[in-house]
Amino acid sequence: MRWVITADPRATNIPNLPRPTAPRRAHCPIMVRLRPTPRTTPQDHGVSHMLNIGFIGLGGMGLYQCDAFNDTRGLKVFAGADLAAASRKKFAAQYPTARVHQDHHDLLADTDVDAVVVATPSAFHKPQVIDVMRSGRPVMTEKPMALKVTDCHRMLDVAAKTKQKLMVAHCRRYDPDWGAMAKVVADGTLGRPILWRHMMATVFRVAPWFLDKKIGGGPMIDGAVHNHDFANLMFGKPEAVQAGSIKLSKSSAVDTATAIVHYPRGNQMMLSWSWGAHGSNAFDVLGPRAGLTNGTGQLTPPKSDGDRYGYWCVTDDNRRQRLIKYRRDGKSMYHRQAEHFRDWINGKVKRCNTPGTTAIQAVAVAEAIFKSAEKGTTQKVKW
Numbered sequence: 001m002r003w004v005i006t007a008d009p010r011a012t013n014i015p016n017l018p019r020p021t022a023p024r025r026a027h028c029p030i031m032v033r034l035r036p037t038p039r040t041t042p043q044d045h046g047v048s049h050m051l052n053i054g055f056i057g058l059g060g061m062g063l064y065q066c067d068a069f070n071d072t073r074g075l076k077v078f079a080g081a082d083l084a085a086a087s088r089k090k091f092a093a094q095y096p097t098a099r100v101h102q103d104h105h106d107l108l109a110d111t112d113v114d115a116v117v118v119a120t121p122s123a124f125h126k127p128q129v130i131d132v133m134r135s136g137r138p139v140m141t142e143k144p145m146a147l148k149v150t151d152c153h154r155m156l157d158v159a160a161k162t163k164q165k166l167m168v169a170h171c172r173r174y175d176p177d178w179g180a181m182a183k184v185v186a187d188g189t190l191g192r193p194i195l196w197r198h199m200m201a202t203v204f205r206v207a208p209w210f211l212d213k214k215i216g217g218g219p220m221i222d223g224a225v226h227n228h229d230f231a232n233l234m235f236g237k238p239e240a241v242q243a244g245s246i247k248l249s250k251s252s253a254v255d256t257a258t259a260i261v262h263y264p265r266g267n268q269m270m271l272s273w274s275w276g277a278h279g280s281n282a283f284d285v286l287g288p289r290a291g292l293t294n295g296t297g298q299l300t301p302p303k304s305d306g307d308r309y310g311y312w313c314v315t316d317d318n319r320r321q322r323l324i325k326y327r328r329d330g331k332s333m334y335h336r337q338a339e340h341f342r343d344w345i346n347g348k349v350k351r352c353n354t355p356g357t358t359a360i361q362a363v364a365v366a367e368a369i370f371k372s373a374e375k376g377t378t379q380k381v382k383w
Contacts, residue, residue: 051114051346053069053078054110055116056080056107056118056128057082057118058090059087060207062080062087062117062119062120063090065119065338066094068338069338080100081104083102088102108132115138117139117142121209121215126151133162133166138341138345139167140169141166143169143229143362144225144366149383152363155356165355167354170362171226171334173229173353176327177310180310180312181294183324184292186234189324191287191289191290194235194285194287195270195286196231197284199272199280201277201278203249204255210275211275219254219275220271220370221370223273227269229354229358231261231263235267236263236267237263237381238361238368239264239380240261241372241381242259242378243258243379245373255274256277257373258270258272259369292313294312296311296313296323297313308327309327311324361383368381
């Protein structure tokens with residue numbers, strides 16, 4: 001048995017939580033503790049049949065992940081940890097056989113836990129993911145991977161040193177709806193270059209930390225990071241960003257911003273997101289041959305399709321429309337994501353669809369957006 005020394009960052013996922021700055025000792029002491037790291041590996045527990053999953057962070061997204069993992073064959077909601085008593089109580093009620101902890105270090109000391117999902121606020125992903133990997137376990141962390149590119153690099157360094165698998169929950173890569181969009185872009189139906197536009201506006205009040213600059217980061221990194229990552233999938237490595245921002249609330253984070261992200265071969269993504277005011281939503285993909293919108297447009301799908309299919313509508317220059325349909329099998333993108341995590345751990349798939357080495361690029365886009373909006377200049381995307 002070997003021993004390591006760890007520091008407890010006292011992260012939490014409840015509203016009105018303290019900022020992750022150097023805390024007063026009376027409020028958040030650095031706790032030095034000796035704990036054994038498990039000698040076992042997931043394979044020692046016969047994970048080809050069942051994986052015991054521990055969850056760090058039992059708030060809204062944590063419980064959502066629990067539901068998806070619980071409904072996925074070969075995965076068991078085995079343990080959960082959260083500093084908030086109310087979150088622990090809700091988790092225990094939903095999963096009465098699961099082990100419940102206040103401190104995530106206690107969860108990691110449990111050698112029966114095979115793999116871990118981290119679903120705490122973004123600022124705490126780095127320290128907690130590193131703790132998991134150092135305990136000898138594969139980990140899936142919620143998006144964004146971290147709030148800074150430098151933090152992502154630190155996580156990747158530890159993954160390399162510990163030889164542990166690090167997956168990021170960029171769930172849209174497992175979404176049949178967005179997957180169908182990507183296929184239309186890839187097959188040349190719309191032509192080249194492509195402009196993907198997404199505009200949304202709402203007053204976001206799920207929890208205060210989402211609009212805390214140091215904890216959640218605001219919509220351009222917590223919400224639109226889905227777009228950053230998926231545009232990287234469709235178009236390749238991001239090159240440069242032009243952005244502007246405006247404050248519509250009293251939050252410390254940028255609550256409203258517009259950005260154009262440039263990609264190879266002239267492709268672009270245009271985002272205009274606000275979590276500071278209610279407004280309109282728009283989503284389309286434009287090319288020189290046609291445009292693509294979600295839904296059936298002015299067409300009516302065959303009654304024989306029933307509820308088995310979803311649709312995108314292609315409209316050409318002459319306003320002629322046709323439907324692109326994709327099969328729905330009842331699995332959500334979160335279930336598909338859980339299956340992929342399971343299969344990557346078990347070795348059924350050799351390559352992760354959303355590894356940390358890819359997820360860092362989405363954080364880099366968000367970082368460039370913030371810099372461009374602040375300085376008023378075009379920023380290269382660097383990672």
